[in-house]
Amino acid sequence: MNRRLRLHGASALTLLCAMAIVAVTGVTGISGTAYAAPTPPPAPGRTTPGGTSPGATSPGGTPSTTPAGPGARGGKSLEQVRKEIEELYRQAGTATDAYNLAESEAKAQSEKIVEIAKKVQEGQERIATLKNKAGAAARAQYRSGGMPPSAQLALSSNPSQFLIGADLLRQGQKATADTVTELTRTQKDLQQYAIDASMRWQTLEANRVKAEEAKKQVETKIKAAEELESKLEAEEKARLLQLEQEAQYKAQTAWLSTGVLKEINGTATDAGKKAVQFATAQIGKPYAWGAQGPGSFDCSGLTSQAWRAAGKGIPRTSQEQLRLLPKVAVKDMRPGDLIIYFDDASHVALYVGDGAMVHAPRPGRNITMAGAGSMPIKAIVRPEA
Incomplete structure (x- = not known):
């Protein structure tokens, strides 16, 4: 249980397998040891006529945005569509x-x-x-x-x-x-x-x-986000998911490159371990807004229920969790702490160790494990005083 769970690799299948292992065997790293690496970039897809894989990044590291069906998207690139959909879901989260x-x-x-x-x-x-x-x-x-x-x-x-x-x-x-x-x-x-x-x-x-x-x-x-996605072909939807994963991987890699993990070595408390175990046990269940389980959760529904399972009642929403729970520095973060994302505190995840977190991403996605730095971090809060 103390071995490092490294999610490096060139294939999205690696990530899925790693998540399956976590769901079956439980949580490692809650003692403060290394636990998870950033989400790997997606697997390459078919090769385009120009010889570039649709899932590949440009030489400069920027995700490829070659449009595959501009007619249905009004000439927008898939990357533009991805950002538009992401913003709609973020507003839905607020x-x-x-x-x-x-x-x-x-x-x-x-x-x-x-x-x-x-x-x-x-x-x-x-x-x-x-x-x-x-x-x-x-x-x-x-x-x-x-x-x-x-x-x-x-x-x-x-x-x-x-x-x-x-x-x-x-x-x-x-x-x-x-x-x-x-x-x-x-x-x-x-x-x-x-x-x-x-x-x-x-x-x-x-x-x-x-x-x-x-x-x-x-x-x-x-509805607006789903309509945007519905206009895409199956191949474009797959590419859209790849772009989403690439953006998260890039953000996580940038976060880790600061050396932040060298400072983070907090050890989980017994309650923190219980919260992590509850949250990771929900991996694979669907996101549903307003839901607090047991079959589905939204982001703050997952974190509040995880800590309820650990014997600690906390505020229901991510904004109230930010407002009412004690804040800690990133370097002092430990498994069980909550990571609040975006300036409007519209998203929250539960830190599990080694730079990884568990969260309910958005409608259309399932609860999953991802890099703690894959989104803009606003604050770290601790349910335990």
Whole structure:
């Protein structure tokens, strides 16, 4: 389990085999040792008339962008189409985060409303009890002929009875005063509960509206991206995937070339190991926006559920994970930490060690392992304080 899992190679098949090994044998590297290398470049495809493989890079290392079917793409190169699709899915990711946050807040408001309803019921029951007490005191006075207890006490001719009666009178007066005070306080509480419930309902409705708006944005962006892809021929779709892998490989290689892995040697905690094990066990399951498992996940659904499996509740969305969880330097990163990507914090992954991470990429893709530097890193956050 401590051997390095190197994903170098010239074939995409190498990556798939490595992922299958991880899914079957579990996780290596969670002790802080080397774990995974960058995603390898895709396998070469057929040879073009000019002798260049569609999956090859130019001498300068830039992915080939030779268009294979410009008519369906309005003259755009496949690389341009790839970037356009990637941007649409990234925007869909941002909208998904907004949807998830609104849903999470709506759930929290619903729970608060239920709590308030219980308090209202308890308050009403308490008022009924207090009124019964007050009624009992009134009935007792009526039975005594309507004469106040103090007057009855003054007419007593027995000194001992007078002293005993005086003490009982003070106790009774205090009990009456306490009953009135508690009754007044309970009534005020009920009034405040009514105000709180009204505000909670307003917030709940606002969050539902936000969720619906975000849902429309998600669906619009995903539909636009899918329409772009649907116009491509099967061969172009395969090439598009290769370009996607090449871009990730190039970014990961650039990240590793800084020597960053020489500084990263953090060791996973027991909870971190559990989070990594959960996340890697989901490899191969499909991305679905708004999903938290068990059959599918979105990016923050995967990370939040991984840490829930480790016994730690964390915020639902990548933006809230960035906002609320402690930040750590990249050099201090350890398996189990979360990597927040892009300036708008629209994507998140779980670091597994040796420069690799597990994430739910986007619609149309499955949960996979990739290079931690294959996308622009915004911050590293730690679910454990």
